Amino acid sequence: MRLVFLGAPGVGKGTQADRVTAQFGRPKISTGDLLRAAVRNQTSLGLEAKKHMDEGGLVPDAVVINMVRAKLAEPLCRNGFILDGFPRTVPQAEELSGILSVNGHALDRVINFRVSRQDIVARLSGRRSCQKCQSVFHVNFAPPKVSEQCDRCGGALVQRNDDKTETIEARLKVYDEQTAPLIAYYQAKQILSDLDGSGDVGHVYDRLVTVLRGLGAQ
Numbered sequence: 001m002r003l004v005f006l007g008a009p010g011v012g013k014g015t016q017a018d019r020v021t022a023q024f025g026r027p028k029i030s031t032g033d034l035l036r037a038a039v040r041n042q043t044s045l046g047l048e049a050k051k052h053m054d055e056g057g058l059v060p061d062a063v064v065i066n067m068v069r070a071k072l073a074e075p076l077c078r079n080g081f082i083l084d085g086f087p088r089t090v091p092q093a094e095e096l097s098g099i100l101s102v103n104g105h106a107l108d109r110v111i112n113f114r115v116s117r118q119d120i121v122a123r124l125s126g127r128r129s130c131q132k133c134q135s136v137f138h139v140n141f142a143p144p145k146v147s148e149q150c151d152r153c154g155g156a157l158v159q160r161n162d163d164k165t166e167t168i169e170a171r172l173k174v175y176d177e178q179t180a181p182l183i184a185y186y187q188a189k190q191i192l193s194d195l196d197g198s199g200d201v202g203h204v205y206d207r208l209v210t211v212l213r214g215l216g217a218q
């Protein structure tokens, strides 16, 4: 299974990818997680990426493509993977297909998560993550047992800079302009499946597993 999870920020791609990884054993590659790790570690790539991320813009294609190329070369990804948040532009999609074709591979499926704008804004603005272990919570939909404290490690929960209201608008605009064209791009290649991403995490996961089983996942 070589999969891409596509959708606007806040549709729940990352959460669902974690679940698929736990059940089906395919590694999740999240370019957002990789970039945030680079920012935390203050690498030169992280310092370069941070300004784009804080503004809600995209990190330059060349930077993320190199990151993904290195990840896909790891033995863990040999039998499949879930790309979460990549590709986000048509040039990234073209590069991805080039990287895979070197080994005679191609994407099996692109899952397009669909959620209303209203729900996306509610999901993003209430999202909190642990400063220590990066676990993700939501003030309304997945609150921690103790307010502002991580259930797993006790770390402090913080709001991502780019989940602040003023940046959410910018991220959605970038999605509409640069990422949404990938829907038609993958539709034309006949590898796109739409998925209703509304409702609670468990229901979305049930729908997703039905799609994945239909593709032969086990």
Ligand code: AMP
Pocket (backbone or CB within 6 Å): 009, 031, 032, 033, 035, 052, 053, 054, 056, 057, 058, 059, 060, 061, 064, 084, 085, 086, 087, 088, 092, 162, 171
């Ligand atoms: P995410 O966690 O996927 O919402 O990503 C957080 C931020 O990282 C995005 O708003 C972008 O600034 C950056 N980013 C993540 N993935 C990509 C990508 N494929 N291309 C460019 N920028 C990215």
